[in-house]
Amino acid sequence: MSNAIRIYSFPLSGHAHRVELFASLAGIVHEIINVKLAEGEHKQPAYLMINPDGQVPAIKDGDTVITDSNAILVYLARKYAPSYLPENPVQEAEVQKYLTMAAGELAYGPAAARLINVFNAPLDAEFAKATAVKLLAKLNTHLENKNFLVGDKPSIADVAIYSYTAHAPEGGVSLEFYPNVKRLLSNIEGLAGFKPMPVTNAGLVA
Known part of the structure; x- marks a missing residue:
C-alpha cells in the first residue's frame, strides 16, 4: 500500500484509536504500524525521528508527518473527509x-x-x-x-x-x-x- 497513510499506533491507546477509527469511518486508505510501547520502541531514535515527543499516534502521509491525535483528525478531515469538519x-x-x-x-x-x-x-x-x-x-x-x-x-x-x-x-x-x-x-x-x-x-x- 505505497499510497496508504501510515498510522503509528498502539492497540490500547484511545488517542491512537480515535485516529484509526476516523480513517476507517472515512474510508481513508491506511496501514497501521503498532509501536511496541512495552519494549520502549517509542523512545528509540527511529521512532523519535517520526515523533520527537515519543508518543502515539503519529501519521505519515507521503512526506508529511502529523502528530497529536486531534491535529491528525483535523488534517485528515480537511484533506480526505471534509464532511466531518x-x-x-x-x-x-x-x-x-x-x-x-x-x-x-x-x-x-x-x-x-x-x-x-x-x-x-x-x-x-x-x-x-x-x-x-x-x-x-x-x-x-x-x-x-x-x-x-x-x-x-x-x-x-x-x-x-x-x-x-x-x-x-x-x-x-x-x-x-x-x-x-x-x-x-x-x-x-x-x-x-x-x-x-x-x-x-x-x-x-x-
Missing part, C-alpha cells in the same frame, strides 16, 4: 470546543481513570473519577434530543470523544446514568466502517 463557522467552533474537551476534561477524567486501572499509572484516582462524572453529566445534558455532538451528522468531535468515553467503565466509571451519552456511542458504533478498540477487564463496571 463543518464549513459553518459556528459549527466548526463547536467542533473545536469538543477537541479541546478531548484534550482536557476527557483526558484528565475517563482516560486518566482508565490509565490507573489498566496501566497502574500513578495518578489521582479520586480526581479522575470526579472529573469523569462532571464531564459525562455535561455531555449527557448537551446530547438531549441530539444524535451527535455538533449538528445532525457525525463530525470529528464525535470521533475525538468516543474512544475514552466508551471505555470509561475500564476506569471504574459507569455509564449507567448517562443514557444520552450511551445513545451517542451507539450511533457512532452503527456507522459504516466503525472499528472498536480492544476492551480490557481491569476495573470494568457496567
